[in-house]
Amino acid sequence: MSTYETMSFHLETERLVLRPWAQSDAAELRALHSERGKGTPTAEYTRTLIAKQLTATATTGIALLPIQRRDEGDFIGYCGLIIGRSTLEEPEIAYELFQRTHGRGYATEAARAVLDAAMATGRKRLWSTVGTWNTPSLRVLEKLGFERDHVSTEDSGEVVWLTRSLP
Secondary structure (H helix, E strand, C coil), X not given: CCCCCCCCXXXXXXXXXXXXXXXXXXXXXXXXXXXXXXXXCCHHHHHHHHHHHXXXXXXXXXXXXXXXXXXXXXXXXXXXXXXXXXXXXXXXXXXXXXXXXXXXXXXXXXXXXXXXXXXXXXXXEEEEEEECCCHHHHHHHHHCCCEEEEEEEECCEEEEEEEEECC
């Protein structure tokens, strides 16, 4: 059994609300995934992905959460903690936002809220892995105090591993 507190699954910032997944997020999540340039996943695949996220959250006590803009009420992406390439003890912070919302500080704002939520669980360190080509993402992590640990080469290309100690 984990010695960590369960992460808060409802986070609010000045401009954003992060909350648990709902099946009604499937269409927006499909649209977000299609921006990756590898085609659009099927509705069934996306619904299954959301179900898996909810199951993983119940099992692990950490979550990847949809991001909604507070004023507009629209889904703009997701941010949260995942096991990813790391461990439950030292999870990864992950985020992906619609391209139309890039450059407005939303990723930094959401990730800062998730960082605070991670600290509240009692964890000592977080990881993040980002493609070396993804300069905006690397900038977000730099603002949040992440430091480069090493670079690995994967099928998708070079990946930067970053880490952030939690007080």
